[in-house]
Amino acid sequence: MILDEEIELPRKLIVKPIADSYNSYSVDEKTKRDWSGNIYLGCIAAILTIAYFT
Incomplete structure (x- = not known):
């Protein structure tokens, strides 16, 4: 890993x-x-639902 290299992500600006x-x-x-975070919560909810009905 090289710590000196930085990758700049292009910024998308909205000017109004x-x-x-x-x-x-x-x-x-x-x-x-x-x-x-939403995907994680969905997986936990699905696991709990399956566990409840079995």
């Missing part, structure tokens, strides 16, 4: 003008949702 303002913009970063 602010209503009723002069030359002002809102800059938001578009991020992906992290589904790992």
